[in-house]
Amino acid sequence: MKKREATFNLKRFLMANIVPIIFILxxxxxxxxxxxxxxxLVQEMLIRLARDSFLVLSLLVPIIAGMGLNFGMVLxxxxxxxxxxxxSDWKVMGLPGMTLAAIIATPLAVALGWMCGAILxxxxxxxxxxxxxxxxxxxxxxxLVVLYFFGSLIPIHSPELVLSRGYGIRNxxxxxxxxxxxxxxxxxxxxxxxxxxxxxxxxxxxSAFIVWFRKTKLGQDMRAVGQDMEVSxxxxxxxxxxxxxxxxxxxxxxxxxxxxxxxxxGTLNTYNSHEQAGMFAIAALLIGGASVAKATLxxxxxxxxxxxxxxxxxxxxxxxxxxxxQLGEYFRVFVSYGVVALALVIYEWRRAQEKAYxxxxxxxxx
Amino acid sequence: MIQxxxxxxxxLVSIFLYRIGKGFQFIVENKNYSLGxxxxxxxxxxxxxxxxxxxxxxxxxxxxxxxxxxxxxxxxKVDVLDENGNVVSSTEKIFNVSGKEGDLLSxxxxxxxxxxxxxxxxx
Numbered sequence: 406m407k408k409r410e411a412t413f414n415l416k417r418f419l420m421a422n423i424v425p426i427i428f429i430l431x432x433x434x435x436x437x438x439x440x441x442x443x444x445x446l447v448q449e450m451l452i453r454l455a456r457d458s459f460l461v462l463s464l465l466v467p468i469i470a471g472m473g474l475n476f477g478m479v480l481x482x483x484x485x486x487x488x489x490x491x492x493s494d495w496k497v498m499g500l501p502g503m504t505l506a507a508i509i510a511t512p513l514a515v516a517l518g519w520m521c522g523a524i525l526x527x528x529x530x531x532x533x534x535x536x537x538x539x540x541x542x543x544x545x546x547x548x549l550v551v552l553y554f555f556g557s558l559i560p561i562h563s564p565e566l567v568l569s570r571g572y573g574i575r576n577x578x579x580x581x582x583x584x585x586x587x588x589x590x591x592x593x594x595x596x597x598x599x600x601x602x603x604x605x606x607x608x609x610x611x612s613a614f615i616v617w618f619r620k621t622k623l624g625q626d627m628r629a630v631g632q633d634m635e636v637s638x639x640x641x642x643x644x645x646x647x648x649x650x651x652x653x654x655x656x657x658x659x660x661x662x663x664x665x666x667x668x669x670x671g672t673l674n675t676y677n678s679h680e681q682a683g684m685f686a687i688a689a690l691l692i693g694g695a696s697v698a699k700a701t702l703x704x705x706x707x708x709x710x711x712x713x714x715x716x717x718x719x720x721x722x723x724x725x726x727x728x729x730x731q732l733g734e735y736f737r738v739f740v741s742y743g744v745v746a747l748a749l750v751i752y753e754w755r756r757a758q759e760k761a762y763x764x765x766x767x768x769x770x771x
Numbered sequence: 772m773i774q775x776x777x778x779x780x781x782x783l784v785s786i787f788l789y790r791i792g793k794g795f796q797f798i799v800e801n802k803n804y805s806l807g808x809x810x811x812x813x814x815x816x817x818x819x820x821x822x823x824x825x826x827x828x829x830x831x832x833x834x835x836x837x838x839x840x841x842x843x844x845x846x847x848k849v850d851v852l853d854e855n856g857n858v859v860s861s862t863e864k865i866f867n868v869s870g871k872e873g874d875l876l877s878x879x880x881x882x883x884x885x886x887x888x889x890x891x892x893x894x
Contacts, residue, residue, distance in 0.1 A: 498840050501792025508785050582794060 481659025
């Protein structure tokens with residue numbers, strides 16, 4: 406009996422963690438083939454962990470509130486980028502520049518998050534696809550502002566930023582003034598490996614905030630809303646308001662996450678950086694073993710490590726294995742984004758099964 | 772009331788961050804500089820240090836860029852060097868950066884005792 410139970414648990418564990426296990430196996434296969442040294446991989450992983458973790462963490466709050474994966478986080482990313490464009494024009498350097506960008510981005514992210522939350526409250530049950538399409542809509546507005554309003558309605562003085570026609574922002578903005586200002590705020594080097602300690606401290610503080618937040622009244626309300634909206638409403642929880650707040654928090658945090666991401670990269674791709682932010686963060690979270698309905702802090706960090714490990718090793722593994730780096734990269738893209746599709750399908754399948762089970766229970770057949 | 776207080780605090784913090792983080796780029800020039808009838812001549816290669824952090828080595832008739840961060844007072848130290856790189860003389864000054872004084876910093880004018888040694892570039 407005990408043996409059967411142990412086997413059952415192992416099976417359940419494997420089923421629950423199938424995605425990270427596949428990625429661990431793929432990495433274990435690809436790392437030796439890529440021929441990268443351990444120190445190089447550790448350095449790259451530390452940089453990428455610092456770069457992406459905050460963005461991925463920003464996805465947790467809407468999942469707690471049962472709103473699924475917030476594809477609308479790109480709205481926050483756009484707000485962060487507007488802050489960065491402005492501080493680049495004003496030539497505000499270093500940590501003050503980065504903090505000022507965050508302050509500028511905050512009201513924009515709150516407004517966009519509020520709009521997104523209000524729309525998602527009218528699209529209950531279809532939050533993910535709605536927020537995904539909303540991202541495209543706001544991307545259009547963002548492009549209008551950045552391509553036509555900046556330099557005309559909104560004064561931009563720096564010739565390095567403005568297109569030669571006199572208005573609109575160039576494709577690439579050099580963030581040399583704030584590059585790595587947070588990452589290496591506290592310079593730490595261990596065996597030749599530079600540790601972006603400044604960003605890790607912020608990420609640790611934010612993780613602690615998430616743990617604390619779950620225990621607060623609002624956090625508990627979000628969990629209740631995430632489990633059952635009707636029961637929560639009956640219990641006196643303002644369901645719509647709670648859901649809206651979760652999206653506002655996520656959007657604001659995504660704005661900060663994008664600022665941290667770009668200070669690590671050092672270059673802002675004005676018209677594309679935000680588009681990738683949502684998909685990369687969601688893919689990383691799912692690879693970490695999260696689902697649409699449940700995500701934890703370990704999912705975030707495991708996901709970021711595995712996702713980026715594939716990023717680093719797959720082109721070189723492809724090169725040494727098949728002779729073409731591009732094939733390894735295609736494989737990574739295929740697997741990484743296939744995981745997003747698979748996670749969504751599995752979630753819907755499980756939900757349909759649970760509904761069918763509930764109906765059978767109701768009829769007394771189960 | 773709390774919201775208004777937060778907005779005011781955010782604005783004040785933003786102004787503070789802008790003032791301490793604003794970057795000013797200067798062209799530091801070690802070339803002869805004429806100011807009216809007076810010409811300040813180059814005294815030799817120099818080592819220019821700003822705020823004990825940014826260091827520029829300039830030969831005769833050379834120029835380079837320096838980025839100073841923050842409004843307010845900054846320190847400049849100019850060491851005139853001989854052919855072997857030894858310090859012949861040293862001059863230290865505190866100056867104020869407000870963004871209005873110009874962006875051309877003439878080392879010969881500074882060493883020559885001119886009252887103004889930061890100028891607006893002639894375009």
